[in-house]
Amino acid sequence: MFRRSPLLLACLLVLTGCTGSDAPTAQGKPSSTTPLPAFAFEESSVEDLQTRMRDGRLDSATLTRAYLDRIAAIDDAGPTLGAVIELNPEAMREAQARDAERKAGKLRGPLHGIPVLVKDNIDATPMINSAGSLALAMHRPKADAFLVAKLRAAGAVILGKTNLSEWANFRSTRSTSGWSSRGGQTKNPYVLDRSPCGSSSGSGSAIAANLATVAIGTETDGSILCPSAVNGLVGLKPTVGLVSRSGIIPISASQDTAGPMARSVADAAHLLDAIAGSDPADAATETARIAPYAAALKPGALKGARIGVLRAATGYQPGVDAAFERALQALRDAGADVQDASIAKAGSWGDAEFEVLLHEFKDGLNRYLADSGAPAASLAALIEYNKTHADKVMPWFAQELFVMAEAKGQLSDKAYLDARAKARRLAATEGIEATLADGGFDALVAPTTSPAWPIDPVNGDHFTGAGYGVAAVAGTPSLTVPMGDVAGLPVGIAFLGGAWSEARLIALAYDYERATRHRKPPGFRASLSLK
Template identity: 60%
Template structure:
C-alpha cells in the first residue's frame, strides 16, 4: 500500500509541500473492509473543471507541479488510506518530472492546448512507456511495453501529465461470466465511492471511481460493451464511448477489434469533450480508422440550448428493469422537454434483444488472435492465451480465488476468423444493432438521437455470486460501433443513475451538445459520500 504523506492537501489545489511514497499495487481482495476517515466531509472533493485548472495555471495561481502533487497526495489519502477505494493500481514515477517540463514550457510561452499541465489517469490496459501494463493480471505484473499507446502519444503532445494507471476488471472483464466488476488479481477490488460495499461496475472501474472521488480531473477508459458507460453511470460521472476507430486502439490490450474503443471519463460533459478532442486522430495502423474524415470541433458543440428543437426518441424496451430508475428517467424526459426538445416516446429498436448472442460469438472468436497479436507487439512475458490459462491454473489461489476463466477457455477452443460461424455472427451482430437497429429507429421515428437509462443502481460487491445488476441500455451502440454518452440524471438511495444518448456513427458532436444541455438543465451530479453501506447514515 502507498502510505499517506499528508492529509491537508484537499483544502486547496495549490498545496504542494507533501510528496507520497513510491507506489505499489493498491490493495488486495483479502484485506479488511475499509474504515471511513473520521471527517467524511474532508474526503469530498470539489469538482475542478479543466478550464478552471487551466485558467489558474495561466494566472500563476497554481502550476502543473502543484496540481500533480495535489492529486498524488489525494490518491494517498483517499485511495490508499481513508475509504481505500483501490481505484489507482500504479503511479507514474515520472509524473513530477513531466509536470515540471510542462511548467517550463508555459514559462517559455509554449502552451500546447487545453490539457497543458493537466493530470490524466489511464486504465491499466493502455500502454505508457516506463509503466507496467497489466490488464490487472498477475501474469503481466512485470510487463513494461517499450512504447506509448497511440492515444498516450496524443495526450503527451497535448501537454497532459500522465499521473498513473487505474485498476480494472481483470482482462477487461473477459475472463469469467461470474466475475466481480472492479476486481483484478493484481489490484484487488475497486469500491464505489458513493457506497463502499457497492460495485463500481466495469471494466473501467478504477477510471470511473478515480474521477468521481477527485483523484484526477480526467481519466481514459476502454469499452467493448458497457465498460465506459456503466462505470461512468454508477459513479456519477460522464463517459463517452466514441465511434469505432475514432480513437486509436493501438497499444491497448484488446478483446474485440469489432467493438473495442477507448474514451474519456470526466466529471462534466465539457471536460469529457476536451479530453476527446485530444484523443481523436486517425491511426494509420488501426484498420477501423478513417484518415480522410474531416476534423470536428467537439468543444463548439457545448451549447446550453443544444436541445432546443431536437427530436429525442425514448428506447422504452431498454428500460423497465427497476421502478426507481424509471422514476429518474421520467424526470429526465420532463427535463428534455423543458429544455426545448420534442420527445418521441416510444422509439424502440426494431431489433431489440436480437443481437446479443451474435455479439458474444464474435467476442469469443476475436479475443484470442487479437490478444496474442498485442502480446507479441508489446513484448509481453506471456505470448499465448493457452499460456495465460496455464498461468492462472498454476497460480489459482491468487489468480482465481473468486471466479474462473471459462471465457478464456471458450475463446481458446474457437477456430480461425475464416470460419463461416464467425463471419456470419459478425455481419449479423453489426446489422441488427446498426443498420436494422439504431439507424432504423432513428429513421422510422424521425429523431436525432435515442435516449435510455444506462444501468441499474450499483449492486453489492459479491465474490460468491459475481455481478448481479438488473438491466442496462447501452449495448446497441457498442455492438454497432456507434457513439454513446452517459451523463448523471439523478439517484436511487444515494446511488447515481445515468441516462444514455446514442446516435449514428460519428454523431459525437451532436450527442455532446445534447448531453451538455441536459447536464446544464438538471445539474444532477452530486459528489460521493463514502458511506460504508446503504444502512449507514
C-alpha cells in the first residue's frame, strides 16, 4: 500500500515530486518483442463482455477459463510476469454459478460473471493472505474481507490473488517494488526488466497484460497510482472511508484504502460502484458519501471545468514534462479552463506522515494478526521470523521499517497525535482543500510519476518523482489516466480532488481519456536498447 521512495527520509513522497539524479532520460529503441499467443479477449471492457454475455455469445465459464489459460501462458510461462501469486481453486465453480443465475434471469449488476483479481493483502477465501511474506505463507483467513464479499455479491468471479511489494513496501527503506519472498519479482509487461512499481505491482502488471478484466489494489501513498501509471492503466485511490479496510493487512488507518485498477475509466467506475459502502467493522466508512460512479461516464465534463496545474510536481524527467504539456493542451482543447496552482508548504508534511505511518503500522498490524489468527501473532514475532529466515526473506534488503515501527509507542502518545494533526492540516486543510477552494478548481492535475526504472535488487528502486502525495496524506481521492509514453514506457496524468469527489474526477478523466486514447497494450519487450 506504500510506494516507498529511496529518498524516503528526506522527502517521503511529497506532492512536488522529490527529484534525484537517476531520472531515466535515455530515449533508446526498444529491444525485440516476445511473441505471444493470440487472446480472444484482449483489451475487452466490462461493458463489452456484458454485451457478449447478454447476447449469448459468451458465458462466464468460458471467459474465466480463457483468463486462466492466459495466466498459464504468459504469467507462469512465456514472459513469466510473476503477477499472479495464487489462483482461486473455486474460480470455475463461481463462474458456472453466475452463468446459472444469468440463465435463470438473475443478474447482479455490471460485474456479473466478470473475473477480478485481488491483491495479496486482502482476505479472500479459500486463498492465503500473506502480504507476500513467507511468514504468512500458510495464513488462510476464515472469511472474506468486506470488499471481497461485496464483489461476490455484485456477481464478480474472484480469479486469484496478485503479487505485491512485500508488506506493501513497508519493510525496508531500500526495498525493490514488486518483489516478495513468497511471490518473487513481478515484471512490467511493457519492458520486462523494468519495474512494475508498487506496492500493487501484480495488480498493475496483470491488468496491463490482460490476465483479468479488472483488479483491486491498495494504497497508503501511491501504491495504486504508481503501478497503474507505469503499467498504462487507470488507477483510482478513493477517499479514505469510501471503501472498507476490514480484512486488509494494514499500514495506516489514516491513509489506507483499496481501489480499482483497470484498463479504462469506465471499468474503474463499475468496480468502484461494486466495492464502495459503509462497513460496521470500519469506523472510517460510517460517514461515507457514496455516489453512482458509472453514471458519471458522460461526455463533456471538461467543458467549462476549471483545472489547477501543479507545476511544482514537474521537472524531474523531460519526457514526462513533454507528455504533461500535451495533456494540458488536450484539456484546453476539450474546453477546460487550465490555470497554474500550488499547494502551500508542499511536502512539509513528510516527517509527520512518516511518524504517523510507523505508529499506525504497529498498532494496526498487531490487531490484524491477532484477530485473524495468523501464524505470526505480532510485529515483534515477524521481526524474529525474518531474522531466523533471513536467507529467504531478506536476500536483498532488510527490515529497517519494521524495527522502527516496533520501537514506537501507543496511539495515545503525544508524538503520534501531534504528527497526525500536523500531517492532515498541512496536506488537507491548508493543502489540497485550500488550493481547490481558493482557485475555484474542479480538480488539480500533475504528472503521476516517472517512467518505469530498471529493476535493481541490489540498490533498490530508482524513484525520481510523483504528483500524488498530497492526496494520499490528506485522505482525498486521486485518479491516474494514461497520458502517453516515454521511450515506450507508459506515463500517466493524475487528477486530484476534494473528499468524496470521485464522481467528478471520474467524469473529468473519462472526458480526457475519450479525447486522447493513450492506452496501448504492452509489447513484452525484453529490455530497452541504447543503440
